Amino acid sequence: MASIRDVARKAEVAVSTVSRVLNSSGYVSEDTRRKVLSAMEELDYMPNEMARNLFHNRTNFIGVMVPDISHPFFAMVTKFIEEELYKNGYKVVLCNTVEKSNREKEFVDMLRRRIVDGIIMGAHSLEIEKYRNLNLPIVALDRIIEGIPNICVDHCKGGRLAAQALLHSGCHNVVQIMGCRKVHSYSEQRHIVFSEVMKSHGVQVRTVELAWNLFNFQEYLNVAKQVLDKMQDIDGIFATDQVAMAFIRVLLERGKRIPQDVKVVGYDGTSFAEGCSPSLTTVVQPMADLGKTAADSVLTLIKGGRLESDQILLDVELKQGNTTL
């Protein structure tokens, strides 16, 4: 493929002149300009971005790390991240981490090897110590890593909203399904608050913890069956949308009526929740905002700026569906 040198040769000018035409910088006569432009066209020249990047010491890539891109929540957030980054001239390098814990370290190394300019860390990790206090353009998505700014969702409010929804619906005996505790996510908060609120109203709460890195609907169905086998008397369920859907399916199969017999509140607000029948009452996370804010934050860090706060907290809302009263 043609290089800037080939263009220069063809247009009979110096390489630097071609560069000037390319970047519309400095002085170039209209005549030369045309010559260069037509040489470019003839040779079908495209500037080599790698050489450019080497010079500028940037890549315009941002690494986005998620546990599972096929999970609706992460897919949606990633979509908004991509959109915002694209608007700012950056591209997304995608990385799935499920069941590959060492990839997180690799990913941070990508930053140090100048493969990406920044990282949005939306993944769950078991070895956060590895990249503490790196002081590189990294932001965490809904996770707490010491020394790394995070964009989180107000899970306390989320837990409270979920609790209130089930309380209003008259639940007395509920179960909540939470992610693996080993994952240092701020989202644990919602289960703590949920529990507190429920208990303060005299409602019995049982908590079931999922295994690490579980993102598979069949597994969710198994969990639902096990839980419902063990706890036949529950009248309320709080879990992420997908897990909630699995419970609904098992409950309906067992002849329970929703919401009359059992109430269900989801968490996430993915299209899952609106797509199903009955539609799920769920705590909606601000995925668009989350994505945009995360993107803007890394960009700020890359530009050498500082974030206003080390923790940005975004709001959640309850979306009423037909699984609660």
Place this chain on the structure above:
Amino acid sequence: MASIRDVARKAEVAVSTVSRVLNSSGYVSEDTRRKVLSAMEELDYMPNEMARNLFHNRTNFIGVMVPDISHPFFAMVTKFIEEELYKNGYKVVLCNTVEKSNREKEFVDMLRRRIVDGIIMGAHSLEIEKYRNLNLPIVALDRIIEGIPNICVDHCKGGRLAAQALLHSGCHNVVQIMGCRKVHSYSEQRHIVFSEVMKSHGVQVRTVELAWNLFNFQEYLNVAKQVLDKMQDIDGIFATDQVAMAFIRVLLERGKRIPQDVKVVGYDGTSFAEGCSPSLTTVVQPMADLGKTAADSVLTLIKGGRLESDQILLDVELKQGNTTL
């Protein structure tokens, strides 16, 4: 950050020696080797990948273009693409195209600017002419572009399977919802075959075409309402999972029983189909295979190899749910 020069200086050897240690090539005495290694450690040196790439003229990036990463089908396929590429030392650059038709051209330009080594084109396009016969490492995912190899799904069989499912359930009057015809996708075939099979059995088929780039559940609900308003007598529906879900929701809201009154067959086999209640009978696309094959195909092209065929056709299966008899 430290460069190879800094390491060389510190270890008191030539830059090229450091390079040899780095790449374990050529002769390096054990002594020198140790010196270099410890200098690297001390300086926390990481080779600059950009410079490497410039020299080798490769980036180890593959562009993956999808209309909407938040759509479960594309999210799932992307996941498998990423997995396979990762195994082969490549990384995914993600690009969403919905409502940005010029991005496809930009994306192909990325190839020519050496930003990515290859492209998997899973997007719908209105201007395929732009990158016909480019002879670059591009493969199309379930789309037909002249001169570009494609990995497709046997939509003929898919259409037949869907038709048979509705026939077996005793439908007499069905509607199928198809994507925008402007999108040159091989998936049109399923609707043609579906129609043929149904008609050959004396079943009336009506076809509704969606607008271009429609990936939003609310819109699907609107379409479902409109269609059901207009065609009150239909007893069978064939559409992609998400659209099918919208129909189910509207049907249930209107007091119809599924599958007694209306049968529904989906297409895709995303987790949507298994997550909902009633579970959807659907034609399952081989998403894992699709992703892996697409990834392997670009890699073959990048290595200068040739694909066995310009069209690779993957199999589909019917997954029986509770929306047909």
Place this chain on the structure above:
DNA sequence: CGCTACATCACGAATACTTGCCATATTAAT
């Protein structure tokens, strides 16, 4: 012991490609 031949090791220069700064050259205006 000394010389040749070969293996081993290290280095400099060239390469990849673009950009930015400095220097030089040309033209026009005062």
Place this chain on the structure above:
DNA sequence: ATTAATATGGCAAGTATTCGTGATGTAGCG
């Protein structure tokens, strides 16, 4: 003629790799 503005060229920087070449060291043979 001097200054300013315009136009172009040349070279270095940015970093890692590879190749050719020179410099050692070692072994074998006469």
